[in-house]
Amino acid sequence: MKLYKSIPLMFLSILLISSCVSNKKYTELQSTFDKLRERNQELSNKYQDSQRELSGANSRSKSLEEQIASEKANRVALQEALNKCLSSSNQGNVNISKLVDEINSSNQYIKQLINTKSKSDSLNMVLTNNLTRSLSREELGDVDVQVLKGVVYISLADNMLYKSGSYEVSDKANETLNKIAKIIKDYDTYDVLIEGNTDNVPITQVNIRNNWDLSALRASSVVQALQSKYGVDPKRLTAGGRGEFNPIADNSTTAGKTKNRRTQIIITPKLDQFMDLIGKAPKTTDAPKQ
Known part of the structure:
Protein backbone atom coordinates (compact mmCIF):
# COMPACT_ATOMS: atom_id res chain seq x y z
CA MET A 1 0.00 0.00 0.00
CA LYS A 2 2.85 2.38 0.80
CA LEU A 3 4.19 1.77 -2.69
CA TYR A 4 0.90 2.78 -4.33
CA LYS A 5 0.77 5.95 -2.23
CA SER A 6 4.28 6.89 -3.23
CA ILE A 7 3.66 6.58 -6.97
CA PRO A 8 1.64 9.83 -7.29
CA LEU A 9 4.34 11.62 -5.33
CA MET A 10 6.94 10.29 -7.78
CA PHE A 11 4.93 11.52 -10.76
CA LEU A 12 4.50 14.91 -9.11
CA SER A 13 8.25 15.13 -8.55
CA ILE A 14 8.95 14.24 -12.16
CA LEU A 15 6.51 16.90 -13.34
CA LEU A 16 8.12 19.50 -11.09
CA ILE A 17 11.57 18.60 -12.35
CA SER A 18 10.40 18.58 -15.96
CA SER A 19 8.89 22.02 -15.55
CA CYS A 20 12.31 23.29 -14.50
CA VAL A 21 13.83 22.12 -17.78
CA SER A 22 13.63 24.77 -20.47
CA ASN A 23 12.36 24.05 -23.95
CA LYS A 24 15.87 24.68 -25.29
CA LYS A 25 17.37 22.11 -22.93
CA TYR A 26 14.64 19.63 -23.83
CA THR A 27 15.32 20.16 -27.51
CA GLU A 28 19.04 19.58 -26.96
CA LEU A 29 18.34 16.38 -25.04
CA GLN A 30 15.93 15.20 -27.74
CA SER A 31 18.56 15.93 -30.40
CA THR A 32 21.19 13.99 -28.45
CA PHE A 33 18.78 11.09 -28.08
CA ASP A 34 18.05 11.09 -31.83
CA LYS A 35 21.78 11.08 -32.63
CA LEU A 36 22.37 8.19 -30.23
CA ARG A 37 19.50 6.26 -31.78
CA GLU A 38 20.89 6.91 -35.26
CA ARG A 39 24.39 5.84 -34.13
CA ASN A 40 22.87 2.69 -32.64
CA GLN A 41 21.26 1.93 -36.01
CA GLU A 42 24.60 2.47 -37.79
CA LEU A 43 26.35 0.12 -35.39
CA SER A 44 23.58 -2.42 -35.91
CA ASN A 45 24.02 -2.17 -39.67
CA LYS A 46 27.79 -2.58 -39.36
CA TYR A 47 27.23 -5.62 -37.17
CA GLN A 48 25.01 -7.16 -39.85
CA ASP A 49 27.65 -6.35 -42.50
CA SER A 50 30.28 -8.02 -40.33
CA GLN A 51 28.08 -11.10 -40.03
CA ARG A 52 27.76 -11.27 -43.82
CA GLU A 53 31.52 -10.80 -44.17
CA LEU A 54 32.12 -13.61 -41.69
CA SER A 55 29.70 -15.85 -43.59
CA GLY A 56 31.56 -15.18 -46.85
CA ALA A 57 34.91 -15.87 -45.25
CA ASN A 58 33.60 -19.11 -43.78
CA SER A 59 32.30 -20.16 -47.20
CA ARG A 60 35.65 -19.44 -48.82
CA SER A 61 37.50 -21.26 -46.08
CA VAL A 94 58.35 -48.73 -62.17
CA ASN A 95 54.77 -48.73 -60.85
CA ILE A 96 55.98 -48.29 -57.28
CA SER A 97 58.15 -45.37 -58.32
CA LYS A 98 55.21 -43.66 -60.06
CA LEU A 99 52.99 -44.02 -56.99
CA VAL A 100 55.68 -42.58 -54.75
CA ASP A 101 56.03 -39.59 -57.08
CA GLU A 102 52.26 -39.03 -57.12
CA ILE A 103 52.07 -39.19 -53.33
CA ASN A 104 54.88 -36.66 -52.99
CA SER A 105 53.26 -34.40 -55.60
CA SER A 106 49.91 -34.59 -53.83
CA ASN A 107 51.50 -33.76 -50.47
CA GLN A 108 53.26 -30.77 -52.00
CA TYR A 109 50.04 -29.48 -53.56
CA ILE A 110 48.20 -29.78 -50.25
CA LYS A 111 50.90 -27.70 -48.57
CA GLN A 112 50.68 -25.16 -51.38
CA LEU A 113 46.91 -24.83 -51.00
CA ILE A 114 47.22 -24.39 -47.24
CA ASN A 115 49.97 -21.79 -47.62
CA THR A 116 48.01 -19.89 -50.27
CA LYS A 117 44.89 -19.78 -48.09
CA SER A 118 46.86 -18.60 -45.06
CA LYS A 119 48.79 -16.01 -47.07
CA SER A 120 45.65 -14.62 -48.71
CA ASP A 121 43.76 -14.37 -45.41
CA SER A 122 46.72 -12.76 -43.66
CA LEU A 123 47.42 -10.21 -46.40
CA ASN A 124 43.79 -9.16 -46.61
CA MET A 125 43.55 -8.77 -42.84
CA VAL A 126 46.75 -6.68 -42.69
CA LEU A 127 45.67 -4.58 -45.67
CA THR A 128 42.27 -3.87 -44.10
CA ASN A 129 43.72 -3.06 -40.68
CA ASN A 130 46.37 -0.74 -42.16
CA LEU A 131 43.79 1.15 -44.17
CA THR A 132 41.29 1.43 -41.32
CA ARG A 133 43.96 2.72 -38.92
CA SER A 134 45.11 5.36 -41.42
CA LEU A 135 41.63 6.89 -41.75
CA SER A 136 40.36 9.58 -39.39
CA ARG A 137 37.08 9.27 -37.50
CA GLU A 138 35.45 11.69 -39.95
CA GLU A 139 36.71 9.71 -42.95
CA LEU A 140 35.42 6.46 -41.52
CA GLY A 141 31.93 7.93 -41.73
CA ASP A 142 32.25 8.09 -45.54
CA VAL A 143 34.47 5.04 -46.10
CA ASP A 144 33.45 1.43 -45.52
CA VAL A 145 36.07 -1.35 -45.67
CA GLN A 146 35.10 -5.02 -45.93
CA VAL A 147 36.69 -8.33 -46.90
CA LEU A 148 34.35 -10.72 -48.71
CA LYS A 149 35.48 -14.04 -50.20
CA GLY A 150 39.10 -13.01 -50.22
CA VAL A 151 38.47 -9.62 -51.87
CA VAL A 152 38.90 -6.23 -50.17
CA TYR A 153 36.07 -3.74 -50.85
CA ILE A 154 36.58 -0.03 -50.07
CA SER A 155 33.27 1.78 -50.53
CA LEU A 156 33.40 5.60 -50.82
CA ALA A 157 30.34 7.83 -50.43
CA ASP A 158 29.63 10.09 -53.42
CA ASN A 159 29.03 13.19 -51.30
CA MET A 160 32.63 12.91 -50.05
CA LEU A 161 34.24 11.86 -53.31
CA TYR A 162 32.74 14.10 -56.00
CA LYS A 163 31.71 17.68 -56.48
CA SER A 164 27.97 18.18 -56.25
CA GLY A 165 26.20 17.03 -59.44
CA SER A 166 29.52 16.18 -61.09
CA TYR A 167 31.85 13.28 -61.82
CA GLU A 168 34.96 15.34 -60.99
CA VAL A 169 36.79 14.32 -57.81
CA SER A 170 36.41 16.96 -55.08
CA ASP A 171 39.29 18.57 -53.22
CA LYS A 172 38.14 17.20 -49.87
CA ALA A 173 38.55 13.64 -51.20
CA ASN A 174 42.25 14.12 -51.92
CA GLU A 175 43.50 13.24 -48.44
CA THR A 176 41.42 10.07 -48.29
CA LEU A 177 42.44 8.96 -51.78
CA ASN A 178 46.08 9.62 -50.91
CA LYS A 179 45.84 7.23 -47.95
CA ILE A 180 44.12 4.57 -50.06
CA ALA A 181 46.74 4.99 -52.81
CA LYS A 182 49.55 4.32 -50.32
CA ILE A 183 47.92 1.06 -49.30
CA ILE A 184 47.39 0.08 -52.96
CA LYS A 185 51.06 0.75 -53.74
CA ASP A 186 52.19 -1.26 -50.71
CA TYR A 187 50.34 -4.31 -52.06
CA ASP A 188 51.70 -4.11 -55.61
CA THR A 189 50.83 -7.71 -56.53
CA TYR A 190 47.09 -6.98 -56.30
CA ASP A 191 44.85 -5.70 -59.10
CA VAL A 192 42.49 -2.78 -58.46
CA LEU A 193 39.01 -2.33 -59.93
CA ILE A 194 37.26 1.03 -59.51
CA GLU A 195 33.50 0.50 -59.79
CA GLY A 196 30.96 3.33 -59.97
CA ASN A 197 27.38 2.87 -58.72
CA THR A 198 24.34 5.17 -58.73
CA ASP A 199 20.80 5.22 -57.39
CA ASN A 200 17.82 4.79 -59.74
CA VAL A 201 17.11 8.50 -60.29
CA PRO A 202 17.66 9.31 -64.01
CA ILE A 203 20.49 11.75 -64.74
CA THR A 204 19.47 14.97 -66.51
CA GLN A 205 22.83 16.57 -67.27
CA VAL A 206 23.93 17.48 -70.77
CA ASN A 207 26.39 15.05 -72.42
CA ILE A 208 25.64 12.33 -69.86
CA ARG A 209 23.13 9.95 -71.38
CA ASN A 210 22.18 7.87 -68.33
CA ASN A 211 23.37 6.42 -65.02
CA TRP A 212 25.63 3.97 -66.88
CA ASP A 213 27.57 6.94 -68.24
CA LEU A 214 27.67 8.71 -64.89
CA SER A 215 28.94 5.68 -62.96
CA ALA A 216 31.62 4.94 -65.58
CA LEU A 217 32.76 8.58 -65.71
CA ARG A 218 33.07 8.72 -61.92
CA ALA A 219 35.07 5.50 -61.82
CA SER A 220 37.33 6.85 -64.57
CA SER A 221 37.90 10.06 -62.60
CA VAL A 222 39.08 8.08 -59.58
CA VAL A 223 41.36 5.90 -61.74
CA GLN A 224 42.97 8.97 -63.30
CA ALA A 225 43.41 10.61 -59.88
CA LEU A 226 45.12 7.49 -58.48
CA GLN A 227 47.41 7.41 -61.51
CA SER A 228 48.26 11.07 -62.02
CA LYS A 229 48.18 12.43 -58.47
CA TYR A 230 49.24 9.46 -56.36
CA GLY A 231 51.46 7.41 -58.65
CA VAL A 232 49.53 4.14 -58.80
CA ASP A 233 50.65 2.00 -61.75
CA PRO A 234 47.87 2.35 -64.37
CA LYS A 235 48.50 -1.23 -65.53
CA ARG A 236 46.95 -2.38 -62.24
CA LEU A 237 43.84 -0.21 -62.58
CA THR A 238 40.49 -0.91 -64.21
CA ALA A 239 37.53 1.50 -64.34
CA GLY A 240 33.96 0.23 -64.61
CA GLY A 241 30.41 1.46 -64.11
CA ARG A 242 27.39 -0.53 -62.97
CA GLY A 243 24.87 2.30 -63.04
CA GLU A 244 21.81 1.70 -60.88
CA PHE A 245 21.88 -2.08 -61.26
CA ASN A 246 23.99 -3.06 -58.24
CA PRO A 247 22.05 -1.57 -55.29
CA ILE A 248 22.89 -2.41 -51.68
CA ALA A 249 19.86 -0.62 -50.20
CA ASP A 250 16.24 0.23 -51.01
CA ASN A 251 16.03 2.98 -53.63
CA SER A 252 12.55 3.92 -52.42
CA THR A 253 14.02 5.82 -49.44
CA THR A 254 16.38 8.79 -49.27
CA ALA A 255 18.78 6.88 -47.01
CA GLY A 256 18.77 3.95 -49.42
CA LYS A 257 19.55 6.17 -52.40
CA THR A 258 22.45 7.72 -50.48
CA LYS A 259 23.97 4.28 -49.79
CA ASN A 260 23.58 3.21 -53.41
CA ARG A 261 25.42 6.29 -54.71
CA ARG A 262 28.92 5.01 -54.07
CA THR A 263 32.22 4.17 -55.69
CA GLN A 264 33.97 0.93 -54.74
CA ILE A 265 37.69 0.31 -54.89
CA ILE A 266 38.01 -3.47 -55.16
CA ILE A 267 41.44 -4.95 -54.42
CA THR A 268 42.01 -8.55 -55.52
CA PRO A 269 44.95 -10.92 -56.01
CA LYS A 270 45.90 -11.21 -59.67
CA LEU A 271 43.78 -13.75 -61.55
CA ASP A 272 46.81 -15.37 -63.18
CA GLN A 273 48.11 -16.28 -59.72
CA PHE A 274 44.99 -18.35 -59.08
CA MET A 275 45.06 -19.86 -62.55
CA ASP A 276 48.71 -20.76 -62.08
CA LEU A 277 47.85 -22.50 -58.82
CA ILE A 278 45.05 -24.49 -60.49
CA GLY A 279 47.41 -25.46 -63.29
CA LYS A 280 49.87 -26.91 -60.78
CA ALA A 281 47.38 -29.42 -59.39
CA PRO A 282 48.98 -32.88 -59.57
CA LYS A 283 47.68 -35.27 -62.19
CA THR A 284 46.90 -38.75 -60.98
CA THR A 285 46.93 -42.02 -62.87
CA ASP A 286 44.98 -45.18 -62.27
CA ALA A 287 46.47 -47.36 -59.61
CA PRO A 288 48.07 -50.52 -61.01
CA LYS A 289 45.82 -53.55 -61.07
CA GLN A 290 46.59 -56.39 -58.74
Whole structure:
Protein backbone atom coordinates (compact mmCIF):
# COMPACT_ATOMS: atom_id res chain seq x y z
CA MET A 1 0.00 0.00 0.00
CA LYS A 2 2.85 2.38 0.80
CA LEU A 3 4.19 1.77 -2.69
CA TYR A 4 0.90 2.78 -4.33
CA LYS A 5 0.77 5.95 -2.23
CA SER A 6 4.28 6.89 -3.23
CA ILE A 7 3.66 6.58 -6.97
CA PRO A 8 1.64 9.83 -7.29
CA LEU A 9 4.34 11.62 -5.33
CA MET A 10 6.94 10.29 -7.78
CA PHE A 11 4.93 11.52 -10.76
CA LEU A 12 4.50 14.91 -9.11
CA SER A 13 8.25 15.13 -8.55
CA ILE A 14 8.95 14.24 -12.16
CA LEU A 15 6.51 16.90 -13.34
CA LEU A 16 8.12 19.50 -11.09
CA ILE A 17 11.57 18.60 -12.35
CA SER A 18 10.40 18.58 -15.96
CA SER A 19 8.89 22.02 -15.55
CA CYS A 20 12.31 23.29 -14.50
CA VAL A 21 13.83 22.12 -17.78
CA SER A 22 13.63 24.77 -20.47
CA ASN A 23 12.36 24.05 -23.95
CA LYS A 24 15.87 24.68 -25.29
CA LYS A 25 17.37 22.11 -22.93
CA TYR A 26 14.64 19.63 -23.83
CA THR A 27 15.32 20.16 -27.51
CA GLU A 28 19.04 19.58 -26.96
CA LEU A 29 18.34 16.38 -25.04
CA GLN A 30 15.93 15.20 -27.74
CA SER A 31 18.56 15.93 -30.40
CA THR A 32 21.19 13.99 -28.45
CA PHE A 33 18.78 11.09 -28.08
CA ASP A 34 18.05 11.09 -31.83
CA LYS A 35 21.78 11.08 -32.63
CA LEU A 36 22.37 8.19 -30.23
CA ARG A 37 19.50 6.26 -31.78
CA GLU A 38 20.89 6.91 -35.26
CA ARG A 39 24.39 5.84 -34.13
CA ASN A 40 22.87 2.69 -32.64
CA GLN A 41 21.26 1.93 -36.01
CA GLU A 42 24.60 2.47 -37.79
CA LEU A 43 26.35 0.12 -35.39
CA SER A 44 23.58 -2.42 -35.91
CA ASN A 45 24.02 -2.17 -39.67
CA LYS A 46 27.79 -2.58 -39.36
CA TYR A 47 27.23 -5.62 -37.17
CA GLN A 48 25.01 -7.16 -39.85
CA ASP A 49 27.65 -6.35 -42.50
CA SER A 50 30.28 -8.02 -40.33
CA GLN A 51 28.08 -11.10 -40.03
CA ARG A 52 27.76 -11.27 -43.82
CA GLU A 53 31.52 -10.80 -44.17
CA LEU A 54 32.12 -13.61 -41.69
CA SER A 55 29.70 -15.85 -43.59
CA GLY A 56 31.56 -15.18 -46.85
CA ALA A 57 34.91 -15.87 -45.25
CA ASN A 58 33.60 -19.11 -43.78
CA SER A 59 32.30 -20.16 -47.20
CA ARG A 60 35.65 -19.44 -48.82
CA SER A 61 37.50 -21.26 -46.08
CA LYS A 62 35.12 -24.24 -46.38
CA SER A 63 35.77 -24.46 -50.13
CA LEU A 64 39.52 -24.59 -49.63
CA GLU A 65 39.18 -27.04 -46.78
CA GLU A 66 37.07 -29.34 -48.99
CA GLN A 67 39.75 -29.19 -51.67
CA ILE A 68 42.43 -29.96 -49.10
CA ALA A 69 40.35 -32.85 -47.75
CA SER A 70 39.95 -34.20 -51.29
CA GLU A 71 43.69 -34.10 -51.86
CA LYS A 72 44.29 -35.83 -48.55
CA ALA A 73 41.82 -38.58 -49.52
CA ASN A 74 43.64 -38.97 -52.82
CA ARG A 75 46.92 -39.29 -50.94
CA VAL A 76 45.44 -42.03 -48.76
CA ALA A 77 44.25 -43.92 -51.85
CA LEU A 78 47.70 -43.64 -53.42
CA GLN A 79 49.33 -44.81 -50.21
CA GLU A 80 47.04 -47.84 -50.10
CA ALA A 81 47.88 -48.67 -53.71
CA LEU A 82 51.55 -48.37 -52.87
CA ASN A 83 51.16 -50.70 -49.91
CA LYS A 84 49.49 -53.26 -52.17
CA CYS A 85 52.33 -52.96 -54.62
CA LEU A 86 54.89 -53.49 -51.90
CA SER A 87 53.05 -56.57 -50.67
CA SER A 88 52.71 -58.12 -54.11
CA SER A 89 55.63 -59.84 -55.75
CA ASN A 90 54.15 -59.32 -59.21
CA GLN A 91 54.43 -55.53 -59.20
CA GLY A 92 57.36 -53.88 -60.89
CA ASN A 93 59.59 -51.17 -59.50
CA VAL A 94 58.35 -48.73 -62.17
CA ASN A 95 54.77 -48.73 -60.85
CA ILE A 96 55.98 -48.29 -57.28
CA SER A 97 58.15 -45.37 -58.32
CA LYS A 98 55.21 -43.66 -60.06
CA LEU A 99 52.99 -44.02 -56.99
CA VAL A 100 55.68 -42.58 -54.75
CA ASP A 101 56.03 -39.59 -57.08
CA GLU A 102 52.26 -39.03 -57.12
CA ILE A 103 52.07 -39.19 -53.33
CA ASN A 104 54.88 -36.66 -52.99
CA SER A 105 53.26 -34.40 -55.60
CA SER A 106 49.91 -34.59 -53.83
CA ASN A 107 51.50 -33.76 -50.47
CA GLN A 108 53.26 -30.77 -52.00
CA TYR A 109 50.04 -29.48 -53.56
CA ILE A 110 48.20 -29.78 -50.25
CA LYS A 111 50.90 -27.70 -48.57
CA GLN A 112 50.68 -25.16 -51.38
CA LEU A 113 46.91 -24.83 -51.00
CA ILE A 114 47.22 -24.39 -47.24
CA ASN A 115 49.97 -21.79 -47.62
CA THR A 116 48.01 -19.89 -50.27
CA LYS A 117 44.89 -19.78 -48.09
CA SER A 118 46.86 -18.60 -45.06
CA LYS A 119 48.79 -16.01 -47.07
CA SER A 120 45.65 -14.62 -48.71
CA ASP A 121 43.76 -14.37 -45.41
CA SER A 122 46.72 -12.76 -43.66
CA LEU A 123 47.42 -10.21 -46.40
CA ASN A 124 43.79 -9.16 -46.61
CA MET A 125 43.55 -8.77 -42.84
CA VAL A 126 46.75 -6.68 -42.69
CA LEU A 127 45.67 -4.58 -45.67
CA THR A 128 42.27 -3.87 -44.10
CA ASN A 129 43.72 -3.06 -40.68
CA ASN A 130 46.37 -0.74 -42.16
CA LEU A 131 43.79 1.15 -44.17
CA THR A 132 41.29 1.43 -41.32
CA ARG A 133 43.96 2.72 -38.92
CA SER A 134 45.11 5.36 -41.42
CA LEU A 135 41.63 6.89 -41.75
CA SER A 136 40.36 9.58 -39.39
CA ARG A 137 37.08 9.27 -37.50
CA GLU A 138 35.45 11.69 -39.95
CA GLU A 139 36.71 9.71 -42.95
CA LEU A 140 35.42 6.46 -41.52
CA GLY A 141 31.93 7.93 -41.73
CA ASP A 142 32.25 8.09 -45.54
CA VAL A 143 34.47 5.04 -46.10
CA ASP A 144 33.45 1.43 -45.52
CA VAL A 145 36.07 -1.35 -45.67
CA GLN A 146 35.10 -5.02 -45.93
CA VAL A 147 36.69 -8.33 -46.90
CA LEU A 148 34.35 -10.72 -48.71
CA LYS A 149 35.48 -14.04 -50.20
CA GLY A 150 39.10 -13.01 -50.22
CA VAL A 151 38.47 -9.62 -51.87
CA VAL A 152 38.90 -6.23 -50.17
CA TYR A 153 36.07 -3.74 -50.85
CA ILE A 154 36.58 -0.03 -50.07
CA SER A 155 33.27 1.78 -50.53
CA LEU A 156 33.40 5.60 -50.82
CA ALA A 157 30.34 7.83 -50.43
CA ASP A 158 29.63 10.09 -53.42
CA ASN A 159 29.03 13.19 -51.30
CA MET A 160 32.63 12.91 -50.05
CA LEU A 161 34.24 11.86 -53.31
CA TYR A 162 32.74 14.10 -56.00
CA LYS A 163 31.71 17.68 -56.48
CA SER A 164 27.97 18.18 -56.25
CA GLY A 165 26.20 17.03 -59.44
CA SER A 166 29.52 16.18 -61.09
CA TYR A 167 31.85 13.28 -61.82
CA GLU A 168 34.96 15.34 -60.99
CA VAL A 169 36.79 14.32 -57.81
CA SER A 170 36.41 16.96 -55.08
CA ASP A 171 39.29 18.57 -53.22
CA LYS A 172 38.14 17.20 -49.87
CA ALA A 173 38.55 13.64 -51.20
CA ASN A 174 42.25 14.12 -51.92
CA GLU A 175 43.50 13.24 -48.44
CA THR A 176 41.42 10.07 -48.29
CA LEU A 177 42.44 8.96 -51.78
CA ASN A 178 46.08 9.62 -50.91
CA LYS A 179 45.84 7.23 -47.95
CA ILE A 180 44.12 4.57 -50.06
CA ALA A 181 46.74 4.99 -52.81
CA LYS A 182 49.55 4.32 -50.32
CA ILE A 183 47.92 1.06 -49.30
CA ILE A 184 47.39 0.08 -52.96
CA LYS A 185 51.06 0.75 -53.74
CA ASP A 186 52.19 -1.26 -50.71
CA TYR A 187 50.34 -4.31 -52.06
CA ASP A 188 51.70 -4.11 -55.61
CA THR A 189 50.83 -7.71 -56.53
CA TYR A 190 47.09 -6.98 -56.30
CA ASP A 191 44.85 -5.70 -59.10
CA VAL A 192 42.49 -2.78 -58.46
CA LEU A 193 39.01 -2.33 -59.93
CA ILE A 194 37.26 1.03 -59.51
CA GLU A 195 33.50 0.50 -59.79
CA GLY A 196 30.96 3.33 -59.97
CA ASN A 197 27.38 2.87 -58.72
CA THR A 198 24.34 5.17 -58.73
CA ASP A 199 20.80 5.22 -57.39
CA ASN A 200 17.82 4.79 -59.74
CA VAL A 201 17.11 8.50 -60.29
CA PRO A 202 17.66 9.31 -64.01
CA ILE A 203 20.49 11.75 -64.74
CA THR A 204 19.47 14.97 -66.51
CA GLN A 205 22.83 16.57 -67.27
CA VAL A 206 23.93 17.48 -70.77
CA ASN A 207 26.39 15.05 -72.42
CA ILE A 208 25.64 12.33 -69.86
CA ARG A 209 23.13 9.95 -71.38
CA ASN A 210 22.18 7.87 -68.33
CA ASN A 211 23.37 6.42 -65.02
CA TRP A 212 25.63 3.97 -66.88
CA ASP A 213 27.57 6.94 -68.24
CA LEU A 214 27.67 8.71 -64.89
CA SER A 215 28.94 5.68 -62.96
CA ALA A 216 31.62 4.94 -65.58
CA LEU A 217 32.76 8.58 -65.71
CA ARG A 218 33.07 8.72 -61.92
CA ALA A 219 35.07 5.50 -61.82
CA SER A 220 37.33 6.85 -64.57
CA SER A 221 37.90 10.06 -62.60
CA VAL A 222 39.08 8.08 -59.58
CA VAL A 223 41.36 5.90 -61.74
CA GLN A 224 42.97 8.97 -63.30
CA ALA A 225 43.41 10.61 -59.88
CA LEU A 226 45.12 7.49 -58.48
CA GLN A 227 47.41 7.41 -61.51
CA SER A 228 48.26 11.07 -62.02
CA LYS A 229 48.18 12.43 -58.47
CA TYR A 230 49.24 9.46 -56.36
CA GLY A 231 51.46 7.41 -58.65
CA VAL A 232 49.53 4.14 -58.80
CA ASP A 233 50.65 2.00 -61.75
CA PRO A 234 47.87 2.35 -64.37
CA LYS A 235 48.50 -1.23 -65.53
CA ARG A 236 46.95 -2.38 -62.24
CA LEU A 237 43.84 -0.21 -62.58
CA THR A 238 40.49 -0.91 -64.21
CA ALA A 239 37.53 1.50 -64.34
CA GLY A 240 33.96 0.23 -64.61
CA GLY A 241 30.41 1.46 -64.11
CA ARG A 242 27.39 -0.53 -62.97
CA GLY A 243 24.87 2.30 -63.04
CA GLU A 244 21.81 1.70 -60.88
CA PHE A 245 21.88 -2.08 -61.26
CA ASN A 246 23.99 -3.06 -58.24
CA PRO A 247 22.05 -1.57 -55.29
CA ILE A 248 22.89 -2.41 -51.68
CA ALA A 249 19.86 -0.62 -50.20
CA ASP A 250 16.24 0.23 -51.01
CA ASN A 251 16.03 2.98 -53.63
CA SER A 252 12.55 3.92 -52.42
CA THR A 253 14.02 5.82 -49.44
CA THR A 254 16.38 8.79 -49.27
CA ALA A 255 18.78 6.88 -47.01
CA GLY A 256 18.77 3.95 -49.42
CA LYS A 257 19.55 6.17 -52.40
CA THR A 258 22.45 7.72 -50.48
CA LYS A 259 23.97 4.28 -49.79
CA ASN A 260 23.58 3.21 -53.41
CA ARG A 261 25.42 6.29 -54.71
CA ARG A 262 28.92 5.01 -54.07
CA THR A 263 32.22 4.17 -55.69
CA GLN A 264 33.97 0.93 -54.74
CA ILE A 265 37.69 0.31 -54.89
CA ILE A 266 38.01 -3.47 -55.16
CA ILE A 267 41.44 -4.95 -54.42
CA THR A 268 42.01 -8.55 -55.52
CA PRO A 269 44.95 -10.92 -56.01
CA LYS A 270 45.90 -11.21 -59.67
CA LEU A 271 43.78 -13.75 -61.55
CA ASP A 272 46.81 -15.37 -63.18
CA GLN A 273 48.11 -16.28 -59.72
CA PHE A 274 44.99 -18.35 -59.08
CA MET A 275 45.06 -19.86 -62.55
CA ASP A 276 48.71 -20.76 -62.08
CA LEU A 277 47.85 -22.50 -58.82
CA ILE A 278 45.05 -24.49 -60.49
CA GLY A 279 47.41 -25.46 -63.29
CA LYS A 280 49.87 -26.91 -60.78
CA ALA A 281 47.38 -29.42 -59.39
CA PRO A 282 48.98 -32.88 -59.57
CA LYS A 283 47.68 -35.27 -62.19
CA THR A 284 46.90 -38.75 -60.98
CA THR A 285 46.93 -42.02 -62.87
CA ASP A 286 44.98 -45.18 -62.27
CA ALA A 287 46.47 -47.36 -59.61
CA PRO A 288 48.07 -50.52 -61.01
CA LYS A 289 45.82 -53.55 -61.07
CA GLN A 290 46.59 -56.39 -58.74
